[in-house]
Amino acid sequence: MLKIVINRVFVAIPLLLLVALFSFTLLELANRGTDPAARIAGDGATPQQIEMVRENLNLDAPMLVRYLEWVGNAVTGNLGTSLYSGQPVTDAIMDRIWITGSLALWAIVLTVVIGIPLGVIAAMKQGSIVDRAVTTVAALLMAIPPFVLGLILVITFAISRAWLPATGYTTLAEGGFIEWSKHLILPGLALAAVSAAELARQTRGSVVDALNKDYVRTARAKGLSEHAVLWKHTMKNAGISIVTVLGMQMGRILGGAVTVEFVFAISGLGMLGYTAVIQRDLPVVQGVVIISALAVLLCNLLVDMSYGYLNPKIRN
Template identity: 40%
Template sequence: MFSYIVKRLLGMIPTLLLVSVVVFLFVHMLPGDPARLAAGQDADQQTVELMRHELGLDLPMPRQFVRYFQHMMQGDLGTSLRSKRPVTTEIADRFMPTLLLTLTSMVWAVVFGMVIGIVSAVWRNKWPDRLGMTLAVSGISFPAFALGMMLMQVFSVGLGWLPTVGASSWKHYILPSITLGAAVAAVMARFTRASFVEVIQEDFVRTARAKGLSERVVVIKHTLRNAMIPVITMMGLQFGFLLGGSIVVETVFSWPGLGRLLVDAVTQRDYPVIQGLVLLFSFEFIAINLAVDVLYGVINPSIRYK
């Protein structure tokens, strides 16, 4: 197991290198002049050229990338053109609100999604199954921004129960986490149901029932562990999606997280921040995939890594 983890960690290096190249080229293809934005719209051409030299934009593209990569390997992602603060500081200030919102959304989405999926699989083709899958299809089909605005209209504007802006108390997490986790809960429900239906038809499950074991024991002890491996894969992918794809929800609720930071950076052509955030999201997906692979061996000891 240890050697497998070390190999995967070493394998992250070329992946991150490739991502950094793609992100660097993509950012430099965006319209707009970073030097002009950094100097200000009212700056004269001489000031703009001085700013371009300070940012290293007057160097050839390969030298710019080498300089950027060297700084990145030292933990320096550059300075925000908008706030003049280090990009690492900008990201660090916004990371925890996004992480807490993601964890909150993921917890309730996994719990409700798995419960609905298991109930639908056990009572397949009966009314609990139809009701659960109707809710799942509704959760997938309903756009996040529309759900967020509807929840704000009902619970904030209409009833006045919950706040809509900010992240200072637990009440601020309720509406954004429901909005963000609704689609994940729906996906988890459908995926859990499909996995359970497949496993529950296996011979070892029929043998357990033939021994006279209760349905609860059959579902929890014999079916759950074997059905969890593909479900955990989906959980990891969905967690990465939530952590890096909460842009719409954070915009709707004015959430002070990474999604809002990325939107502001793209709007204001803050290239260093865009590069830093995309690299962070890429690293998160790679790390989550590694964690999921390690969990395989914890859930199913028969899996061995070579």
């Protein structure tokens, strides 16, 4: 298991460097034909003032030089300074990451709580109306973008009935668990819907496949109850594919956070990245991209580690 962790860490380092270089290059191409220094200096700035801004922000250096300088600073935890606000990027991210982290946590919990039970129920009642209903609803949810579902939830539960708040975010320390939860239920549902549908479909398929294996027939022949057959034999063997899909959904959840935070007016990491892209604030975009990539890689590492529990052969 330790060998797996070490290998994944060594693979993650060049991958993070490539992700940073890719985003750096894309923003550099997006800035072609425009002058970031002129935008930052303002409409009334003189050529001398624009040149001063360019020199102070090192915008006159070649792209590769700026990238290597950014990598050197990032290793020490310095992700640069925002071109517009002047705030250190690390501070800006730390101010927002807990908000997006809370939203992602809710989305993951809802994905598991909704997706796995529905998939198991559909598999146990294969071919029934329940199975067809779960499959149909999952297909519909996968076709609805998170921001569209978010608007539907706001209209239904916040505007029409005023059961839950439509926008904003309250921290756990400020509002307590109840208020914190109320502000995250609707955006969490909007963010988790597609992932829960995908997880339900994968769970159903994996459980159906496992139920047809010889070891399940043997367990039933020994007189084990259906509960024991399901949870002690079927789910553990179907768990690898289920956990794999769950790990893959983390990237989808982080990507969907941008639009969901915009719909619910939540000032999280997604909104920070969106604003930075609009302003072409390279240091902030770089910071958001690298932190998001790091979060996805960490989730993949946890998934790989879970394989050792689900399949003891992998530990060796």
